[in-house]
Amino acid sequence: MMPELVILWTDALIFLLVAGILLFAGYARRREPLCAPWRKVVRSRVGVASLIVLFAYVAVGLLDSVHFRAQDAKGVETGEVLSLFDRIASPLRTRQEKTYSAPLALHLYAKENIETPDGNTVRDYPRLEHAGSHLATGSAAILDQARLLLVGAFEGLLLWAGVVALLAGLLAWREGSGFLQQMEVLFTGDEEDIPWTTVLVMLGMILVLGAASWQLAQHYHLLGTDKVGEDVFYQALKSIRTGLVIGTLTTLVMLPAALLLGMMAGYFGGWIDDLIQYLYTTLNSIPGVLLIAAAVLMLNLHMDNHAEQFGSVQERADMRLLFLCLILGVTSWTGLCRLLRGEALKLRELDYVQAALSMGVGHFTILARHILPNVGYIVLITLVLDFSGLVLAEAVLSYVNIGVDPTTYSWGNMINSARLEMAREPVVWWSLLASMMFMFILVLAANLFADAVRDAFDPRLRNER
């Protein structure tokens, strides 16, 4: 029996966003001025490398956004809502230990009283329930781990070879040239075109790394376990979706208001400008964190009082996530609005807007046809730049407990729960390190990508080089 799909609010918005991007790509394909800057992005090494890293994150995030009601082996619903990613990563999800264990360890991190078979009680580090359970007693874990690593790396290489062959085939089909010829292009690179060698190296690294960690993670806790014995690697992967949702949906929420108000303020001027400026200066002077805290606490209260409205824990957590996006959006649209106002102020005086006016074109048509396409680059650059800031903001907010729901996996929550353990002796460092590492790679890739996008789109930079 097919499990019943559950479409959470954020899922719907994410897929709407993906559909929007795909539609735009289809529209832009035939329009050279829209394509040209993007072509420039993928032709820069940094741009294409960061794009591949982002794609890897997005792939995990998307897999994690298809939710359904879980069933047990007999097809009876368990009441849990799981995602496709949970299903794939079920070995990671289900193998829970008792409490902390270090990365790739076979024993718990804390001593316990263990009853030996002969009835005595020994105080020692107990053996983990799941990690390395396939090992014969006494055999060294390190050898097994090395073997798994090699197997994983080999699998990764195979996968990579497959992807490369597929890519070459696709290119050959598109260009109408030979397969081997395209292979040569891929490996030697072409100055004018996409830096294929960079693409291949990045892809290779991600695939080898991914496959190797997958092999290890199936039999060990790659990044250890947390206080309640959950796999930290799994938590870090699950947090990707939260980060992406916050980073993209927030900007999506704020976009219409910022666009419309900013363009109107700049274009019409006069009292409309005064009103809008007054609005955003007022909003800007309210401390953002306080506003967010107030809104999140109010929402909490509301959800506690109306618990019956939420079918599952996930739905409740999802609502809170969405609401966080909204409130972050409300506090962060002013910057973009101000930028757009300035640009519209400049564009309004340009001759083509004046010419359109003199032909009797209506104001809102001018906004849509002349102003909007020409502020597009500002919007895009701001969105990409904001993304990394928002991912970090989520971490900070969750750390002070006004971010996402405590049951939602997020880097901020991971850091929050790990912070006390930093004071422990010996230190429990892996939760913190894992979340930081995942966040760091995402934010770095996003920032590098933002730089590449700005270089390609900003008309002021276009003439350089």
Added chain:
Amino acid sequence: MSDSPILLRVRGLCVAIGEGEDAVRPVDGVDMEIRRGETFALLGESGCGKSMTALALMRLLPPGGRIQSGEILLDGVSLPDLIERDMRRERGGRIGMIFQEPMTSLNPVMTIGEQIAEAVRLHEPEQARNPRLRVIELLRSVGLPDPERRTDEYPHQLSGGMKQRVMIAIALAGRPSLLIADEPTTALDVTIQAQVLDLLKGLQRQTGMSVLLITHDLGVVAEAADRVGVMYAGQIVETADCGEFFRDARHPYSRKLFQSLPESRKRGRRLAVIKGSVPSPRRRFDGCRFADRCDRAGEPCQGQVPLCTLVAMRHAVRCHFAEEPDLSATGPGSIDPTPADAGRNPPVQAPLIEIKGLRVHFPIRAGLLRRTVGQVRAVDGVELSLAAGRTLALVGESGCGKTTVGKAILRLIRPTAGEVLLQGESLAGLSGAALRKRRADMQIVFQDPYSSMNPRMPVADIVAEGLRAQGKAGKPDQLRARIAQLLQQVGLPEEALDRFPHEFSGGQRQRIAIARALALDPKLIICDEPTSALDVSVQAQILNLLKDLQQQLGIGYLFITHNIAVVSYLAQEVAVMYLGRIVECGPVEAVLETPLHPYSRALLDSAPIAEANRHVERQPLQGDMPSPSAPPPGCHFHPRCPKAQPLCRETYPKESLLESGRRVSCHFPLGLVLDSWPGRVGMYSCPPFRGRTG
């Protein structure tokens, strides 16, 4: 001067930007010699490599650019071989440079005194302790009034002309023997241009320095140069003494340049145009660089590179046919023999558009409550009328309010007072949908062909915009056919439909802008300096096109410009504007031949004319135009007027209407006897008039 020693000798100068196969060569084999005390004009259209030549002399090429070969000898010193430290001493020392844009060449947060002192300290270490005296001396030498006070002012407190004087002062600080002036007057008004050119000439006389004057304006060459080098596609194609050049230019390109200049003598005829466009600097040439565009190109031109041939004393031409007599007998200044069909002026009909008492005041607000503390009177009581099929030129310096008049007519700016009647119907009361509908009758073509089109719209959408807005678009295929027809009307191929503005050259873009204006079948087109951003040869194409369209469609043009030559070629009537008011208005021949207002006279005198021996002594107009927020009392022009009398300081002159339709606002019009104005009729050489209270 022809026997003074050579100061600068350039041989086979090649500049390359980029590496290997893709390298662009904007300068490709330039030879020139500049003698001491001589002004050498480097003349050419945009993109021909003249600025790059100057930058190569200064060794200030843009990143990636380098001097590939050739020698530059300044007084025997080879500049390319100097180490950078020594070169730095030469820059601003023996070679001074001034740029086109005085507004951006000065640092806005330093006083001009400090900026000049910086140059003084570098080049005169003995003055380093107390440069102030030298600074004041320099400012005085460039004719800046009240230099003691001015040294402590900031650039924004100075007008454009004064800033250019400060730039010249900085260039003079090192006592250069060669001054490179890169389009020094292009950004300035004609009256200021005349001042700056006079200043350069005076300084040259005093100091004996040489000047390398880079310009695209034949008029400036005629005014200021001793020798001229015509540059085309990275090479100098003709060098001659100035007088000889204007009498007997030999290279077909130079001749075409003369023929494409608009002048009153060519009224009613088409201007000559150079076919094609300037070749890309990427192109490699086997033969003559001008062959593709030359009417005389023959067998040797395609395959054989022409060498510089000496055709007369100090007159060299890079052309295979330089020594042959010109078959088409189109000497410089002569007229293209193919006349356009109409020299006749269309008959005067009922006015198409009448402007009555138009005023546009911008309030100056200050203080916390944004109270109005004053008015900028950009347009202050303008009366004009224009009949269908005729051209009225509105001339004046920048800031006089002529563009504001155009925008106020279109209601792009709301007039403060006055009314605009289009075919007898007032536009003042219209608003909303009614105004939008009426706007179809009046269109505008802007100066800058780069900012007048949305870069993200294909040409078809740009031209169709008005039709769509007015609900006249019809079915897609009909619309497309209509746009194709419009493009064809302005001389563009149908393939242009789906291309984007950036794929076109300046002249082609201006054609698209005209097609866009034509789309709605307007009765009036306001042309706001439509050719001043274009090169001479392209300007000729656009002027021809505008003239043809007027004859075919009977459109009225309000032609806003500062270029007197264009006015004399194109317009039937002219109105001279000063500080928001029309000071003189009438038929173009009368006004340009015998201007009555001293300001019209001064404008005409300042405009450089491309003819030999134009080194006439004249008195350039002193000072700058006052601010329209605080116009002088009495006649606005009196502080600059050579004929001003006490009366002029007290009352603004009434407008006097003369019988031929001329109007003038002056107490003492030129050529008329003082005590009889305005009074008895019929005593003057000028047509009779009747006074009118205005």
